[in-house]
Amino acid sequence: MNSYYAANLLIYAGVDIIALLALNLQFGLSGIVNFSFIVFQSIGAYTAAVLSLPPDTANGGFQIYFGGYQLPFPIPWIGGAVAGGLLAIPVGLVVLRKLRSDYQAIALLVLSIITNEVITNARPLLNGAAGLALVPPPFSDQIDPNTQSYQFLYVGITAVCVVLVFVLASRVVNSPYGRSLRAMREREIAAIAIGKNPVQLKMTVFILGGIIAGLSGAILVGFIQLWAPSVWLYPETIILFAAIIVGGRGNNIGAILGALLVPVGFEELTRFIPTTIGPPGLIPALQWVAIGLLIIGFLWFRPDGVRPEPRRVFEGAPVIEDVDRARRS
């Protein structure tokens, strides 16, 4: 295993962890089935790309896009996070206010498909299906991105972001505010009856999740240096949902485990299967079958995931023997 591969793996893990912490706030904690999650990661990536790229005439005009501001780090990353949050406002206002939660899921899935189609076909916007390439990595004017030390610098910055997002997400999950979100997830009508405003709660967590998702996209595009519609097709969201279900809904540690087990672990492991088996495309197709089986298997046998949401016992509580029984009944 060379160091580039190691750095690559660590950065993907970091990006997936950040994304899953965001999805856990939305889905695990608050019950919002955001099937357009990948769009929020993507707008972060595109925004970071156009903020750090030079104008599209710079490279002989082989790709066309708006913007191209050549802004230094960390502005593209902040811009990516802000873009994710801003996108969440109109989407949330349309989808989260009136629709029932199952229709919300459908609407968001459709949004994901439409957005991808539009970006693919409206080439002048973000270079269409070919996507954006040669996105300058952070500090690339000062350090050569192809050196080992740069790779590990990038891993370091990613790690800082992971820690930051983890601390923020944990504060939300473990606070009285997180409790209100869980109450809304459990039974919205009863939450309203005790004075909770579900639209406000959902909008806040949707925007917060959008910001974090945008940041994850910005981090990823800075490293892989390209972003195209083929990397953010709607099934990518399904992989992230699989990770949350496997890891444990509503548990941040579960989200991290899910990131390591599903998008990172699962995809890396299948890389080692010889591609000579069967017709071309068989292995990637089987990957999707396996993801589907993974989701069904966990929902069937272990619906709370590897690390279930913890039961909150308060200081000074009477000691009880029969804890955690019949949760699924």
Added chain:
Amino acid sequence: MLAAAEAPVAERPLLIASDIHRHFEGLHAVDGVSIDVPAGKITGLIGPNGAGKSTLLAVLAGTLPASSGTSVFDGRDVTHSPAYMRARSGLVRTFQLPSEFARLTVLENLLVAAPDNRGDSLFGALMGKRYWIGDERRLVEEARALLKRFGMSAKESDYAGNMSGGQKRLIEIMRALMLRPRLLLLDEPMSGVHPTIVLEIQHYLQDLRAEGLTILMVEHELHMVERLCDSVVVMAQGRVIGRGTMASLRRQREIVDAYLVG
């Protein structure tokens, strides 16, 4: 009117609902109901199944919008205020069916309803535990006192979803009380509850009345209504067909025919 004649002079209505209509695609569930809920009293709302009692309660709480009519709570027109705002202003309801937050513990079910916790906002949450732990500790004490009063202290760390039907009722009443309501709308608080607990709830409601809380409750158990309620409103087919004390209502032939048979 009899109820008014028997009531103390100083009483004033805390909630005044006028000409409330609620239609469901042609079905007139509530059909022009006007009702005053006197402050500091327990008012019963009785009637046969399908009379529109629960619908009226839902309209008064804002859970269902009224098709027409007005509601004034404590001198303020709340006709167009959403349910969560009414709850925050002290007009709190419970539900006919168990409505616990299943995967929150019993204690958390109570804590989540407390209105004044600094950690119950995104800002407060992001500030970290030190910012809100003081409020949390105070509310835990408050919630534990309620649990003790209702004999559920041993269950505080259990998931509310694992409780029995009667215990879920108690959780809901305690949860409503954590909001420090001024008017409690109770939808059959005794249904499915063990008789000994029924008695406890009864005593507790009487204590709450003595402390100044106003209650409007839907209840089918007429002996309970007789013991507990200062006045009673009878509904049938979406309308109010009588009001007064239980004793006075028993003397009215058409009400006995409609509902109080036996």
